[in-house]
Amino acid sequence: MTKVFLLLNLEDNQNKEIVNLLEQNQFELAFAQGNIEENILQINNFLPDLILIDNKIEHCEFTLRQIKTSLKHLNIQTILLKDSDKALDFIALADGLIELPLKIDTFLFTINSHIKTKNNLDRLYENNKELSRSLYQLNVLYNTSSQFAGTLNTNKLYDIMLEAMEKTLSFDVSAVLVFNSDFKPVFSLNSLYTPTENLVDALKIRSVLNYKTIFESAPLLVQQDFENIETIQKIKQTRSNKVFGLESISFDSLFAPIKVGDDFFGVIELFRQKPFSSEDVTCFQAITHQVALPLRSAKLYEEISVANKKLEKLEKIKSEFVSIVSHELRTPLTPINNSLEIILNGQAGEITEDTRNFISMTKRNILRLSGIIEDLLDLSRIQTGKLDLKYKLSDITSSLELMQKTFEQVANEKEIKFSLLIDEKLPEVYIDSRRIEQIFTNLISNSLKFTSANGEISLGAKVIDDFEIDETKLISPIDKPNGKYIQVTVKDTGVGIKKEDIPKIFDKFSQIESTLNRNKGGVGLGLTITKQLIDSHLGLIFVDSEEKVGSEFNVLIPISDDVKTFTMDLLRSLTNNDDVGLIKINHKKDLNLIEDLKNNKMLNLSRLSKEIVIEKEDIVEYCAFIPHITLASYEAMVGLIDNYSKQINANENDIIISSLHSAKNGKDAVELVKKLGLTRG
Amino acid sequence: MKKILIADDERDIVETLAFMLRAKGFECICAYDGEEGLNLAKNENPDLVILDVMMPKINGYKICRLLKFDNKYKNIPIIMITARSQDEDKMIGEETGADEYITKPFEFSEVLEKINKYLA
Numbered sequence: 001m002t003k004v005f006l007l008l009n010l011e012d013n014q015n016k017e018i019v020n021l022l023e024q025n026q027f028e029l030a031f032a033q034g035n036i037e038e039n040i041l042q043i044n045n046f047l048p049d050l051i052l053i054d055n056k057i058e059h060c061e062f063t064l065r066q067i068k069t070s071l072k073h074l075n076i077q078t079i080l081l082k083d084s085d086k087a088l089d090f091i092a093l094a095d096g097l098i099e100l101p102l103k104i105d106t107f108l109f110t111i112n113s114h115i116k117t118k119n120n121l122d123r124l125y126e127n128n129k130e131l132s133r134s135l136y137q138l139n140v141l142y143n144t145s146s147q148f149a150g151t152l153n154t155n156k157l158y159d160i161m162l163e164a165m166e167k168t169l170s171f172d173v174s175a176v177l178v179f180n181s182d183f184k185p186v187f188s189l190n191s192l193y194t195p196t197e198n199l200v201d202a203l204k205i206r207s208v209l210n211y212k213t214i215f216e217s218a219p220l221l222v223q224q225d226f227e228n229i230e231t232i233q234k235i236k237q238t239r240s241n242k243v244f245g246l247e248s249i250s251f252d253s254l255f256a257p258i259k260v261g262d263d264f265f266g267v268i269e270l271f272r273q274k275p276f277s278s279e280d281v282t283c284f285q286a287i288t289h290q291v292a293l294p295l296r297s298a299k300l301y302e303e304i305s306v307a308n309k310k311l312e313k314l315e316k317i318k319s320e321f322v323s324i325v326s327h328e329l330r331t332p333l334t335p336i337n338n339s340l341e342i343i344l345n346g347q348a349g350e351i352t353e354d355t356r357n358f359i360s361m362t363k364r365n366i367l368r369l370s371g372i373i374e375d376l377l378d379l380s381r382i383q384t385g386k387l388d389l390k391y392k393l394s395d396i397t398s399s400l401e402l403m404q405k406t407f408e409q410v411a412n413e414k415e416i417k418f419s420l421l422i423d424e425k426l427p428e429v430y431i432d433s434r435r436i437e438q439i440f441t442n443l444i445s446n447s448l449k450f451t452s453a454n455g456e457i458s459l460g461a462k463v464i465d466d467f468e469i470d471e472t473k474l475i476s477p478i479d480k481p482n483g484k485y486i487q488v489t490v491k492d493t494g495v496g497i498k499k500e501d502i503p504k505i506f507d508k509f510s511q512i513e514s515t516l517n518r519n520k521g522g523v524g525l526g527l528t529i530t531k532q533l534i535d536s537h538l539g540l541i542f543v544d545s546e547e548k549v550g551s552e553f554n555v556l557i558p559i560s561d562d563v564k565t566f567t568m569d570l571l572r573s574l575t576n577n578d579d580v581g582l583i584k585i586n587h588k589k590d591l592n593l594i595e596d597l598k599n600n601k602m603l604n605l606s607r608l609s610k611e612i613v614i615e616k617e618d619i620v621e622y623c624a625f626i627p628h629i630t631l632a633s634y635e636a637m638v639g640l641i642d643n644y645s646k647q648i649n650a651n652e653n654d655i656i657i658s659s660l661h662s663a664k665n666g667k668d669a670v671e672l673v674k675k676l677g678l679t680r681g
Numbered sequence: 682m683k684k685i686l687i688a689d690d691e692r693d694i695v696e697t698l699a700f701m702l703r704a705k706g707f708e709c710i711c712a713y714d715g716e717e718g719l720n721l722a723k724n725e726n727p728d729l730v731i732l733d734v735m736m737p738k739i740n741g742y743k744i745c746r747l748l749k750f751d752n753k754y755k756n757i758p759i760i761m762i763t764a765r766s767q768d769e770d771k772m773i774g775e776e777t778g779a780d781e782y783i784t785k786p787f788e789f790s791e792v793l794e795k796i797n798k799y800l801a
Contacts, residue, residue: 327764330764330785330786331691331694331764331785331786332693333785333786334691334693334694334697334785334786334787335691335693335694335696335697336786337786337787337788337789338694338697338698338700338701338789339697341701341788341789342697342700342701342704345704347700347701347704366786370786
């Protein structure tokens with residue numbers, strides 16, 4: 001029924017007629033009583049559709065203004081009554097006008113059309129409200145989805161979910177039962193006011209029941225022990241005296257499982273005193289759907305990282321174990337070796353020829369055992385990144401000549417012809433000579449092992465260009481061939497290797513698997529170490545072999561004449577890390593650049609531990625970043641800087657190395673530098 | 682007769698090494714931990730010192746540093762015996778001023794060669 005509030009003079013005949021008319025037409029009427037404030041209160045309680053106001057009442061204009069301003073939100077239509085011959089300057093304040101004397105048709109028509117307007121306005125207002133609410137929800141959903149995408153942390157995902165729900169649905173109580181990675185149930189309760197203990201228990205039971213309902217037909221994923229559910233409570237208005245008791249369960253509620261496909265994460269239920277609308281339901285479902293997908297990613301991510309960590313730990317334990325065992329084996333070998341030597345030298349008394357032979361045999365095997373231990377240690381060092389390589393600009397020819405000296409006699413004893421062929425003058429290269437010699441020793445020892453009497457072993461070296469290298473033959477190269485290389489070839493006329501076995505020979509313990517070579521001794525670590533050492537020199541290796549004809553091992557060592565490039569490459573390999581940066585900068589003040597670079601992570605330098613700057617007078621020429629610096633890295637730098645100073649014809653005093661880094665690390669670095677005699681001037 | 686100090690907590694190593702060195706005409710004094718080694722080095726005027734790196738009480742690097750930084754002893758040649766173990770790896774940067782290094786297990790001829798470099 002349409003409600004009309006009347007501000008009329010009831011003594012007036014025309015006004016009386018209006019009241020009669022309205023009553024006849026079934027309008028619900030209310031009459032103004034008291035002063036203006038009281039009238040406003042009346043209107044607020046009555047909530048009329050129309051207000052009729054006669055201009056002849058006291059303070060008509062003021063009353064109209066008051067109604068308009070204080071009751072704006074109610075869309076109430078105000079209609080002013082005035083005599084047709086009277087001019088009023090405030091008629092614009094009203095929504096409509098009815099002129100007296102009364103014309104019944106016009107009056108009713110005017111009233112009805114204003115009621116229609118009022119209804120339309122109400123609808124519009126309602127629609128607008130819904131629209132802005134939906135828009136808000138949409139906005140929150142949008143933000144939430146991008147937040148979901150930004151994290152793989154399970155707890156954070158649940159927090160984002162609840163936050164989104166609170167924003168969009170403003171629930172009073174939420175009950176979430178979820179399972180963390182090890183299937184431990186966690187019950188979390190978010191509540192506007194403090195919940196009573198009864199409520200917490202009731203909601204917990206309810207969640208468990210909800211959970212069980214979902215798995216009604218299927219066996220439970222997890223059998224839950226109600227007592228053992230971890231409970232987390234969050235209360236929004238802790239200061240309020242209000243509490244939520246059991247009655248909260250009778251609030252309107254929304255329930256959903258959090259799952260995607262067969263991956264089930266938990267259940268969520270929301271309670272709100274004010275009923276949820278259909279839009280709320282849609283929004284709620286959208287959020288629960290949205291959270292499930294990143295939860296699955298998070299779960300997978302967690303599983304992978306746990307597995308990875310386990311593997312890493314295992315690998316480390318293994319390497320450490322090998323290192324410790326090898327070291328422990330090494331110490332007793334020393335006195336054994338010494339004692340045998342004393343006996344062999346006759347220092348412990350005369351010995352027979354047979355004794356000498358057996359002691360010699362023992363000594364030979366002790367040597368072999370030390371070799372194996374050495375290999376094991378090297379491998380464990382390589383794997384843990386602890387192999388210190390001391391790079392220096394050196395002549396590879398002298399290393400090759402040493403090989404000839406070492407192996408010529410052994411070869412002659414086996415009636416194998418051993419030759420060294422170097423036709424050209426080889427350029428100096430950055431190498432750790434000891435390790436390069438280890439590479440050649442391993443290759444030549446293998447050749448000797450697999451070549452029979454009257455065979456031949458030749459050692460050769462030449463300079464080649466990258467385009468001369470057949471890339472398809474390279475054994476798992478760490479980089480593409482680039483620039484010039486020294487190619488060292490070890491060629492034999494031994495048993496050869498099957499084509500399909502060639503890549504396998506560089507695998508760890510490959511000899512153990514191949515019964516053919518079993519009787520030749522050795523655990524097959526030599527070639528694995530060889531490959532790793534070649535990698536550390538940024539080198540390459542390829543093998544040509546034919547069964548029963550012989551094998552040819554080719555080692556390629558890069559020739560670097562550009563200090564900068566070599567430093568970069570070297571630092572990368574030394575640190576086993578691509579986070580190495582070498583920046584050419586012009587002035588000391590540009591050191592700020594380094595800070596900038598670090599800050600915006602252009603070079604991903606955030607994990608830097610130390611820096612070395614090569615300076616010439618005021619000019620900082622190069623700055624090298626060395627994460628996790630080792631002694632070897634520093635020694636490598638010595639060589640580089642020596643070479644560099646020659647290139648720029650600098651006085652000794654012109655070049656200093658300084659560490660820019662944080663106090664502690666910086667101090668360490670400076671101390672190291674001093675020890676190594678790096679600081680000059 | 683040249684006097685050589687051998688310090689290593691592995692008695693067997695010290696004794697076999699001392700035996701062989703005596704046979705080569707050297708006088709040997711032996712220490713079985715770092716502290717004893719340092720005392721003998723300072724009080725017995727050895728012509729050369731052989732030091733193990735990992736020793737109880739004072740490690741070999743430290744003894745070496747103490748001797749090399751003391752004008753009175755800095756001219757005594759020092760040969761370090763290292764096992765290149767993990768514990769030693771952790772001491773990177775501690776090594777200072779030793780004249781020679783020998784890795785376990787070593788050949789006697791290797792030791793003798795290095796000694797002769799300084800005492801021949």
